[in-house]
Amino acid sequence: MSENILEVRDLVKHYPVTQGVVFxxxxxxxxxxxxxxxxxxxxxxxxxxxxxxxxxxxLARVLMNLEKPTAGSVEYKGQDISKLSGGALRRLRRQIxxxxxxxYTSLNPRMTVGDLLGEPFEIHPEVAPKGSRRAKVRExxxxxxxxxxxxxxxxxxxxxxxxxxxxxxxxxxLRPEIIVCDEPVSALDVSIQAQVMNLLEQLQGEFGLSYVFxxxxxxxxxxxxxxxxxxxxxxIVEIGTEDEIxxxxxxxxxxxxxxxVPVPDPMQRHNKAIIRLTGxxxxxxxxxxxxxxxxxxxKAQDVCxxxxxxxxxxxxxxxxxxxxxxxKREIVATHEV
Amino acid sequence: MSDILVxxxxxxGSGGSGRPSGRLLExxxxxxxxxxxxGVAKVINGVTYHVDAGETLAVLxxxxxxxxxxxxxxxxxLDTPPGFVTGGQVRFHGKDMLGMSEEExxxxxxxxxxxxxxxxxxxxxPVFTVGFQIAEQFRVRRGMGRxxxxxxxxxxxxxxxxxNAxxxxxxxxxxxxxxxxxxxxxxxxxxxxxxxxxxxxxxxxxxVTVQAQIMDLxxxxxxxxxxxxxxxxxxLGVVADVADRIAxxxxxxxxxxxxxxxxxxKPAHPYTMGLIDSIPRMDEKGQQLxxxxxxxxxxxxxxxxxPFNPRCPMAQPVCREKVPPLLQxxxxxxxxxxxxxELVNRV
Numbered sequence: 001m002s003e004n005i006l007e008v009r010d011l012v013k014h015y016p017v018t019q020g021v022v023f024x025x026x027x028x029x030x031x032x033x034x035x036x037x038x039x040x041x042x043x044x045x046x047x048x049x050x051x052x053x054x055x056x057x058x059l060a061r062v063l064m065n066l067e068k069p070t071a072g073s074v075e076y077k078g079q080d081i082s083k084l085s086g087g088a089l090r091r092l093r094r095q096i097x098x099x100x101x102x103x104y105t106s107l108n109p110r111m112t113v114g115d116l117l118g119e120p121f122e123i124h125p126e127v128a129p130k131g132s133r134r135a136k137v138r139e140x141x142x143x144x145x146x147x148x149x150x151x152x153x154x155x156x157x158x159x160x161x162x163x164x165x166x167x168x169x170x171x172x173x174l175r176p177e178i179i180v181c182d183e184p185v186s187a188l189d190v191s192i193q194a195q196v197m198n199l200l201e202q203l204q205g206e207f208g209l210s211y212v213f214x215x216x217x218x219x220x221x222x223x224x225x226x227x228x229x230x231x232x233x234x235x236i237v238e239i240g241t242e243d244e245i246x247x248x249x250x251x252x253x254x255x256x257x258x259x260x261v262p263v264p265d266p267m268q269r270h271n272k273a274i275i276r277l278t279g280x281x282x283x284x285x286x287x288x289x290x291x292x293x294x295x296x297x298x299k300a301q302d303v304c305x306x307x308x309x310x311x312x313x314x315x316x317x318x319x320x321x322x323x324x325x326x327x328k329r330e331i332v333a334t335h336e337v
Numbered sequence: 338m339s340d341i342l343v344x345x346x347x348x349x350g351s352g353g354s355g356r357p358s359g360r361l362l363e364x365x366x367x368x369x370x371x372x373x374x375x376g377v378a379k380v381i382n383g384v385t386y387h388v389d390a391g392e393t394l395a396v397l398x399x400x401x402x403x404x405x406x407x408x409x410x411x412x413x414x415l416d417t418p419p420g421f422v423t424g425g426q427v428r429f430h431g432k433d434m435l436g437m438s439e440e441e442x443x444x445x446x447x448x449x450x451x452x453x454x455x456x457x458x459x460x461x462x463p464v465f466t467v468g469f470q471i472a473e474q475f476r477v478r479r480g481m482g483r484x485x486x487x488x489x490x491x492x493x494x495x496x497x498x499x500x501n502a503x504x505x506x507x508x509x510x511x512x513x514x515x516x517x518x519x520x521x522x523x524x525x526x527x528x529x530x531x532x533x534x535x536x537x538x539x540x541x542x543x544x545v546t547v548q549a550q551i552m553d554l555x556x557x558x559x560x561x562x563x564x565x566x567x568x569x570x571x572x573l574g575v576v577a578d579v580a581d582r583i584a585x586x587x588x589x590x591x592x593x594x595x596x597x598x599x600x601x602x603k604p605a606h607p608y609t610m611g612l613i614d615s616i617p618r619m620d621e622k623g624q625q626l627x628x629x630x631x632x633x634x635x636x637x638x639x640x641x642x643x644p645f646n647p648r649c650p651m652a653q654p655v656c657r658e659k660v661p662p663l664l665q666x667x668x669x670x671x672x673x674x675x676x677x678x679e680l681v682n683r684v
Contacts, residue, residue: 191629193615197626198626261619264601264616332619
């Protein structure tokens with residue numbers, strides 16, 4: 001087994017909620033990420049799923065060192081990335097890159113593709129000497145399945161799927177080891193989505209990349225991930241291999257989430273039991289005491305309000321699950337194809 | 338007569354056939370184009386479908402396929418200019434709506450046909466309370482007084498299962514969560530008891546657990562009221578769960594129409610087949626994603642022949658020359674492919 005290339009320990013990111021204009025006072029904290037730990041192994045894809053507001057995008061920002069964590073650490077090969085600065089930080093940035101969700105707003109409309117993809121080389125001139133940059137950019141375009149002749153075009157001359165390919169090429173430019181993908185396919189149509197997913201898989205094989213793949217679409221995550229972490233209100237509630245999460249989920253939230261995904265097969269319309277969650281996700285400013293899912297959970301007991309369930313392997317679960325009453329339940333009838 | 342209406346898509350510009358058929362809502366050979374500075378985009382190129390009381394027709398397609406523009410034309414909310422209807426009919430109870438006066442159309446909107454939109458936050462008016470926006474309809478259209486209209490509006494909020502409906506009456510849209518806003522919009526569109534509900538991507542912006550709640554609610558309300566429903570979506574999962582019939586759109590045409598079971602079991606058009614093969618499935622392991630190569634066509638310059646031919650793995654010379662009409666294959670389905678028979682009869 002390969003060792004962890006990225007190690008996240010008890011990561012916390014709170015945003016202050018302020019009141020007043022001149023004399024700002026902090027009246028609360030949005031607990032966007034609240035104690036998250038996991039490891040990313042070299043060459044694997046870790047999927048992170050959860051609904052809107054669960055903190056998955058904040059997690060991406062902290063992993064990228066775009067936000068400083070409130071507490072806890074992110075270690076890349078033993079170095080705490082939030083403590084780096086200057087040249088060391090710049091060298092680190094080469095290794096962790098980001099693919100963003102919206103290919104329409106993440107590319108500067110006034111820059112040509114050649115400039116967009118050449119910019120990383122200006123910040124990191126050691127990667128490609130000045131004379132070779134044009135050729136490098138052409139190579140990148142070819143790599144992601146775009147026509148290298150289009151190097152002088154502007155982003156608006158490309159379709160959504162093509163723009164996402166440009167975004168991926170930009171992330172690849174510096175040959176990073178880790179790419180954080182924040183909802184890379186959710187803005188795309190299905191026929192284009194499959195093309196981009198296949199491209200991500202192919203690039204991973206070619207360059208031995210590690211992905212942190214953040215998405216809300218559970219089918220997409222299963223298709224691409226080796227391991228999966230399920231987030232709810234700033235915490236990981238369950239983490240395990242793709243099989244463990246999809247075939248033997250033990251946390252009630254994971255079970256409810258999986259059961260709500262519509263399966264594209266009308267024959268299964270009547271033989272699947274959907275677990276209906278009532279109500280909405282509570283506010284991350286004042287999450288419920290104890291287990292954060294208890295307000296919507298059908299298994300909740302008194303203990304759930306008193307004790308925070310730890311993310312650990314427990315009786316009834318062969319992988320870490322943060323539920324006092326973790327128990328296997330088959331939700332998805334998986335079959336081999 | 339079979340369940341499928343067969344259209345002659347190859348005859349551009351012809352008006353609808355105008356035959357009465359006792360259908361609730363029919364779109365007959367509809368053609369719409371957008372005239373812009375850059376040229377004319379042929380957005381709808383002969384779309385024919387119908388919906389009857391109590392049934393759900395899903396209109397499936399990717400962005401730019403014309404599914405929403407068809408709905409906007411039915412509702413009479415197409416932006417003109419740039420959009421112009423250049424042919425065809427939209428019949429409600431057998432009467433062509435496109436020829437009606439604005440006054441007549443207004444009477445149908447809300448009571449005959451109502452619509453819900455994808456983004457509830459921008460569909461609701463931010464400066465009026467949710468309760469007011471629902472009650473307004475009862476006052477304007479039913480001539481009710483303030484107090485009675487309020488009672489009815491609270492009743493509607495109850496029906497869409499908004500907790501504490503009375504207390505929520507005076508809330509503004511921004512005070513509602515995404516799922517609740519969608520519920521409020523459903524309450525608003527159903528207030529006048531329409532016979533047909535058009536739902537344009539009603540759950541696309543929502544999380545899966547909320548999506549399941551909203552789809553349940555829609556199915557339940559439809560059953561109670563025996564409404565016809567047109568569900569516009571790109572999500573093959575949602576469609577499999579709720580639709581009775583499916584019409585698949587591509588480049589402004591219906592390329593396949595079939596009941597939901599036939600369509601998934603044996604698609605009769607290469608585009609449908611490609612779509613089904615390209616979605617990742619949660620219940621399958623070791624699945625290979627097959628892709629549809631290329632991009633959807635530019636609507637200002639649709640390729641001659643079958644619009645799907647540049648992307649089609651089965652394309653033959655005939656596909657580049659002749660537009661395949663939407664013809665019946667087998668008993669109760671239709672496909673606009675020259676090789677539909679072969680596709681259906683394969684083992």
